[in-house]
Each structure stands twice: as structure tokens, then as C-alpha cells.
Amino acid sequence: MLENKNVALYVSxxxxxxxxxxxARQFxxxxxxxxxxxxxxxxxxxxxLTFQILSKHHVYTDTFDEREGDQVSHIHLADWTDIAVxxxxxxxxxxKLAxxxxxxxxSTALxxxxxxxxxxxxxxxxxxxxxxxxxxxxxxEADGRFVMEPDTGFLAEGYEGKGRFPEAVNIVETVKGFLRTQLNNLPLKNKQVVVTAGGTKERIDPVRYITNDSSGKMGYSLAIAARDLGATVTLISASRQLVQPFGVAFVQVDSAKEMQEAVMQAYEQADIVVMAAAVSDYRPSNQAVEKIKKNEATMTLTLDKTTDILAELGKQKQHQFLIGFAAETNNLEKYARGKLKQKKADMIVANDVSKPHAGFNKDTNEVSIFMADEDPIELSVRSKQEIATEILRVAINQMKK
Ligand SMILES: Cc1cc2nc3c(=O)[nH]c(=O)nc-3n(C[C@H](O)[C@H](O)[C@H](O)COP(=O)(O)O)c2cc1C
Structure with missing residues (x-):
């Protein structure tokens, strides 16, 4: 994305x-x-000198230090620039800039x-x-400049606050995200994609909850893939352990109920919804306000069924393309085809979570994609990022039909 781009770095x-x-090095x-x-x-x-050595160019410092007879330095730099930072x-x-x-x-070159x-x-x-x-x-911002959020943390002054320099890689990612939006030939340009990720948590009491092994990696990979294919992406995450992807609207949730509310809120505007989250099927009927004491030899937990979000999306479907996931340990095709029909999904991505390179918490996956009246598309073991891009490419082709 930044290959051969001319970046002018203004350091104050x-x-x-x-x-x-x-x-400078990261660029x-x-x-x-x-x-x-x-x-x-x-x-x-x-x-x-530090910047001169890193950039292999003379560093501009003085408006009137005109070294080249045939050009005015600040105009030359301004005209040379693809991106100014x-x-x-x-x-x-x-x-001054404002x-x-x-x-x-x-300030003159800017x-x-x-x-x-x-x-x-x-x-x-x-x-x-x-x-x-x-x-x-x-x-x-009103002038069309892109203002980045400073980081919050320990300041040089010795106290916590907002105003820190963000991680260099994050600045670079932000610029890359902008350049991506400038590309017109991306297949998901002007499309809204909603992705859910991670395992929801259903509270038993203030310190205990029911959850599952989903890390959220597949969902995060799908959000990144959708972003890179040009979409406007909302990632609704029940996972808290992964780095929030840049250029993606992020909604943090915990429970199945919170996830349902967030998905429903984004649904009408969505063109594609990918339900990659592992949503709890049951939640405790009662959530104790205080920590439950170990007074009894046995304890019975009564559970209620949660709303099946994918089925709910299927019921309310208008123009949306619905992608569901099925994590199974046996009878993959039977369950996947059943889900496709019952939930009115357009595509079910099934993985056999008992396989060594697939499913929860792994960096790789191996999936079968099911669509009505078609043979399954098998994606052999590869990174979740590659799987995510392939899934979306299949969806894009399917949406054209
Ligand atoms: C030790 C030290 C640290 C400073 N850190 C900052 C800073 O982080 N951000 C800032 O806006 N000004 C900071 N300043 C103040 C600026 O250097 C000062 O306002 C200066 O006029 C800015 O000039 P420039 O915008 O032309 O670089 C700092 C000054 C000193 C002495």
C-alpha cells in the first residue's frame, strides 16, 4: 500500500x-x-542527522536555506508529497496549521x-x-485534515493522561487504511460488513461466568479481510484479548444479549453479516448479585436458552447476505446444511474443531463452505487470515449470482 509513496514527515x-x-523507519x-x-x-x-541517515535525504529545517538553484525547497517538498504526516x-x-x-x-511547506x-x-x-x-x-478536522487520537498512559510529566505519541505501527496502519479507501476497484467498496467474534460470557455471579474456547481470531481475521477488500466494517467482539484492528468500528460486548443488541442495531445498514462469534446457547436463569458461597455439597445451575442470533437475523432478513459458522466435532455436512436451511443463512462455514489445525484458539483453520444447491467448497489448512479472505471472495461471487 505504501510502496513508492512519497511521505513527508513533519517533526515538531x-x-x-x-x-x-x-x-520514519516504519514508513x-x-x-x-x-x-x-x-x-x-x-x-x-x-x-x-538521525533523520537524514534514516531517510537518506537532506532534512529540511530552514525556509531560506535554498540549496537547489532551480527550485524553492518548501514548494518542492509540498509538490513531491503523496502523504504528509x-x-x-x-x-x-x-x-499554526489550523x-x-x-x-x-x-508550517510554510504544510x-x-x-x-x-x-x-x-x-x-x-x-x-x-x-x-x-x-x-x-x-x-x-473541519479543514479535512486527519487528526489521530493520541494514546493515553504514563506521560513524561510523571502522571497518567492523554497525549502520548501512538505506536508508530498504528500511525502507519492508519495511513494505509486511508490509502485503501482511495482505491476504487476493491470488491467491497461502499459495502457495510458486520462481523461478530469471540465467545460470549454469561455471568453466574460477579466473579464467575460460563464461556467457551473461542478466541475471536477467525472473526478478527474476517474483519481485517473485509476492511482490506474495501468494506466499511463493524466488529462486534466478545473477545478482549486481541488487538483491535485499525480502520474498523469496534463494539465491545460480553454476553449473548449484548451481542444480539449490537448486531440488531447494525443489521439494517449491513450488506453482509458474518456471525463468527461463538454465542452461548444457554445463560444462567438467575445471575447472583453477590458472590455465591460454597455452603452446599452440590449446586444446581439452571440455564435458560439464549436467543439464536443467526436465526433471528434470518427471520428479519431483507437484502443482507448472511454468513454463519458451524463448529462441529461430527456430522459436519448434515449440521451445516441443516443450519443453512433453518436459519435462512446464505452460507455456512463449517469447521471440524476436533482437527489439529482447525477451530478454537488456533492460528490456522480448515473449513468447508456450504451454500444451498451447491457442492461444498473445501478450503484446506491455511492461516485464518487467508481463510477469511477466501470466505469473503466466495461470498462476493455468490452475491453477484
Ligand atoms: C522538555 C520539553 C518537552 C516538550 N514537549 C512538548 C510536547 O510534547 N508537546 C508540545 O506541544 N509541546 C512540547 N513542548 C513545548 C514546545 O517545544 C514549544 O511549545 C515549542 O514552541 C514548539 O515549537 P514547534 O511547534 O515549532 O516545534 C516541550 C518543551 C520542552 C522544553
Missing amino acids: GGIAVYKAADL IKQGANVKVAMTASAREFVSP VAPATANTLA NGIADDFV MATTAPVFVVPTMNSHMLENPATVRNLQQL
């Missing part, structure tokens, strides 16, 4: 300047050409650039909350 003077060196690793411009304050923290963006530099001030190389500009505000949390900064960030 915050304590996180050293992290921008890693950011280069992805195949981008990187040129760096630094403010005078940024140079107080890290020498331009201001990171770290100080309160001062983002204020208000059209061009009084040094960075004024001249017509490329998409990503701003990574990085500062003390009180500076970030300052009404002027809030106003400036709103202005930048």
Missing part, C-alpha cells in the same frame, strides 16, 4: 521527537520514500501541500484539553 518539538525516528520498511522537515524546537531534542504535532505547530500561519519551514495531511497531536494532557487546542483540532 515535543519530547516524543525520538519516536518519530522509528515512525521506509513499508516501501515508502520519506523526506523529513523539522522545526527549530524539534532539533533541540534530536539532531537532523505531522508527528509529533505540538500544540504550537497544530495551532490558523494559516507560515513562519518557518514546517501550507503549500495539497496532499492529505495526518496530524498526530502529542502533548501534555492539560495542553491537549486547553480550549485553544480543542478548537484548533476541531478546525483541522
Whole structure:
């Protein structure tokens, strides 16, 4: 996605300047050409030499240091740029960008650039909350700049707060996500895809719950695959242990009931719904408010059936393409074909979870795809990410029929 893209990295003077060196490296690793411009304050923290060595280009620092007779440096950099990234963006530099001030190389070149500009505000949390900064960030968004959320955590000042420089890979992923949306030939462009993932948790009491072995990996892979095929994706996750994918709207849930509510809310707008979550079939009839004490020798837990979300989606289906999953240990085809019919699904992806390379918690999977009146499509063992892309490609072909 970033191969041969020209990235102009504008570095202003915050304590996180050293992290921008890693950011430059990450862009280069992805195949981008990187040129760096630094403010005078940024140079107080890290020498331009660091960025010069990493980028293999002269670092721009002074508007009037015109080295080439036939070009004006700040215009040349601005015109060369495919993507501009201001990171770290100080309160001062983002204020200049929001208000059209061009009084040094960075602000002047940014004024001249017509490329998409990503701003990574990085500062003390009180500076970030300052009404002027809030106003400036709103202005930048209104001007069509892409403002990234700073991270929350331990600040250089010694206390917790929002304003940290995000992980470099996350900045790169955000830029890649934007570039992806610019591609017009992606098969799921303008499509809304809803994916559920993970095993739901049904509370017995405040410290105990019923769940299952689903890690959420298959669902997360499907959300990433749908995003990369151009879709607008909502991932409804009962898993909390995986890294939230970039460029995907994320809804955290715990119980089957919460998952049902979230899916139903997204259903009308959805073009494709992939129910990859392992939703509990039963929940405790009563959830104890306080921790249950071990007073008795035996204990009976009464369970109620939860709503079958896939069946409910089937009942309310209009234009949506419904993909369900079946994790079985025997009679795969019989169960999968039964599910297809009873739940009015368009496709059932079945996996034999007793196999060593398939199912819960694994990084690989091996599945059979069932559709009405067609032979199953067998996908042999491969990564869940590859399986996810294949499943969606089959769905895309099926939707064209
Ligand atoms: C040690 C130190 C750390 C600083 N860290 C930040 C920061 O993280 N974010 C910020 O907006 N300003 C920070 N500043 C203040 C800026 O350097 C200052 O506002 C400067 O004028 C910014 O100039 P520039 O935007 O041209 O780089 C820091 C200053 C010092 C001395």
C-alpha cells in the first residue's frame, strides 16, 4: 500500500521527537520514500542527522536555506508529497496549521501541500484539553485534515493522561487504511460488513461466568479481510484479548444479549453479516448479585436458552447476505446444511474443531463452505487470515449470482 509513496514527515518539538525516528523507519520498511522537515524546537531534542541517515535525504529545517538553484525547497517538498504526516504535532505547530500561519519551514511547506495531511497531536494532557487546542483540532478536522487520537498512559510529566505519541505501527496502519479507501476497484467498496467474534460470557455471579474456547481470531481475521477488500466494517467482539484492528468500528460486548443488541442495531445498514462469534446457547436463569458461597455439597445451575442470533437475523432478513459458522466435532455436512436451511443463512462455514489445525484458539483453520444447491467448497489448512479472505471472495461471487 505504501510502496513508492512519497511521505513527508513533519517533526515538531515535543519530547516524543525520538519516536518519530522509528515512525520514519516504519514508513521506509513499508516501501515508502520519506523526506523529513523539522522545526527549530524539534532539533533541540534530536539532531537532523538521525533523520537524514534514516531517510537518506537532506532534512529540511530552514525556509531560506535554498540549496537547489532551480527550485524553492518548501514548494518542492509540498509538490513531491503523496502523504504528509505531522508527528509529533505540538500544540504550537497544530495551532499554526489550523490558523494559516507560515513562519518557518514546517508550517510554510504544510501550507503549500495539497496532499492529505495526518496530524498526530502529542502533548501534555492539560495542553491537549486547553480550549485553544480543542478548537484548533476541531478546525483541522473541519479543514479535512486527519487528526489521530493520541494514546493515553504514563506521560513524561510523571502522571497518567492523554497525549502520548501512538505506536508508530498504528500511525502507519492508519495511513494505509486511508490509502485503501482511495482505491476504487476493491470488491467491497461502499459495502457495510458486520462481523461478530469471540465467545460470549454469561455471568453466574460477579466473579464467575460460563464461556467457551473461542478466541475471536477467525472473526478478527474476517474483519481485517473485509476492511482490506474495501468494506466499511463493524466488529462486534466478545473477545478482549486481541488487538483491535485499525480502520474498523469496534463494539465491545460480553454476553449473548449484548451481542444480539449490537448486531440488531447494525443489521439494517449491513450488506453482509458474518456471525463468527461463538454465542452461548444457554445463560444462567438467575445471575447472583453477590458472590455465591460454597455452603452446599452440590449446586444446581439452571440455564435458560439464549436467543439464536443467526436465526433471528434470518427471520428479519431483507437484502443482507448472511454468513454463519458451524463448529462441529461430527456430522459436519448434515449440521451445516441443516443450519443453512433453518436459519435462512446464505452460507455456512463449517469447521471440524476436533482437527489439529482447525477451530478454537488456533492460528490456522480448515473449513468447508456450504451454500444451498451447491457442492461444498473445501478450503484446506491455511492461516485464518487467508481463510477469511477466501470466505469473503466466495461470498462476493455468490452475491453477484
Ligand atoms: C522538555 C520539553 C518537552 C516538550 N514537549 C512538548 C510536547 O510534547 N508537546 C508540545 O506541544 N509541546 C512540547 N513542548 C513545548 C514546545 O517545544 C514549544 O511549545 C515549542 O514552541 C514548539 O515549537 P514547534 O511547534 O515549532 O516545534 C516541550 C518543551 C520542552 C522544553
